[in-house]
Amino acid sequence: MDRSLAVELKVLMIVRDSPVPMGAGAIKRELERRGVFLSEATVGRLLSDLEVRGMLRKDRNKGRHLTELGLNRLALLERNSLSSAMAMDLVDSILSREGERILELLEARRAVEQEVARLAALRGTPDQIRALWTSVECMEEAVRMGNPVWEEDSRFHRMLAMASGNRLLVSVVELLRQNPFEARELEMVRRKAGRLSNSDHRSIMEAVSNHDPDEAEMAMRRHIDNLVADCRALIGASQPSRRVEETVPDPWGRGFGNDR
Numbered sequence: 424m425d426r427s428l429a430v431e432l433k434v435l436m437i438v439r440d441s442p443v444p445m446g447a448g449a450i451k452r453e454l455e456r457r458g459v460f461l462s463e464a465t466v467g468r469l470l471s472d473l474e475v476r477g478m479l480r481k482d483r484n485k486g487r488h489l490t491e492l493g494l495n496r497l498a499l500l501e502r503n504s505l506s507s508a509m510a511m512d513l514v515d516s517i518l519s520r521e522g523e524r525i526l527e528l529l530e531a532r533r534a535v536e537q538e539v540a541r542l543a544a545l546r547g548t549p550d551q552i553r554a555l556w557t558s559v560e561c562m563e564e565a566v567r568m569g570n571p572v573w574e575e576d577s578r579f580h581r582m583l584a585m586a587s588g589n590r591l592l593v594s595v596v597e598l599l600r601q602n603p604f605e606a607r608e609l610e611m612v613r614r615k616a617g618r619l620s621n622s623d624h625r626s627i628m629e630a631v632s633n634h635d636p637d638e639a640e641m642a643m644r645r646h647i648d649n650l651v652a653d654c655r656a657l658i659g660a661s662q663p664s665r666r667v668e669e670t671v672p673d674p675w676g677r678g679f680g681n682d683r
Contacts, residue, residue, distance in 0.1 A: 444486025540643035542587035
């Protein structure tokens with residue numbers, strides 16, 4: 424579950440479980456007891472936001488109560504929290520059984536989608552680029568709302584392949600993305616690694632929009648290298664994680680941290 428939603432859940436639970444109305448100071452102290460450390464001003468802003476949204480009702484100067492809308496919101500967040508915990512357990516199970524298969528899929532995607540990004544930067548039309556930016560914004564909004572992004576992520580990469588103007592690459596990308604379960608597995612990996620909200624797609628699109636094929640290729644490589652690193656970290660593989668931006672050349676022209 425997204426951290427902001429997790430804090431909202433804890434605040435609503437604290438207000439629900441309290442026998443008396445609670446103010447920002449009391450809620451701040453109870454959050455600290457539960458391992459969440461926020462300033463009283465931040466807690467106050469959160470409470471005001473929940474009031475505006477109709478989740479809480481202020482009892483004069485005494486504190487706040489949950490409204491019926493707040494109780495419904497709390498029930499929804501509790502269900503989502505349980506689902507998230509179950510999903511994380513599922514990630515562990517999937518990676519323990521199928522980690523190597525997922526890594527192989529990402530290696531294949533890296534080989535293909537670097538060229539896709541390069542060609543999209545060279546050949547993408549204004550309409551295609553606008554549609555791709557819309558897709559990036561949809562993903563970012565989904566992350567902010569705590570919603571799944573895997574469908575829009577798949578759509579983005581398929582549209583990028585179309586923008587490459589190479590029908591064979593379109594077919595290969597479609598083949599690599601034909602199993603929706605793999606897309607969902609990768610989203611769960613990214614959630615567990617805390618990297619669902621990232622700038623990778625935006626970096627790719629900035630390069631494509633600037634018609635910079637070299638940077639588009641490198642941005643795509645970084646994107647998939649980061650996915651590989653997240654998978655390796657979660658399955659505890661002995662291979663070192665590799666992130667392109669962390670490669671440091673030595674005086675002899677080699678790169679530390681780069682296994683190419």
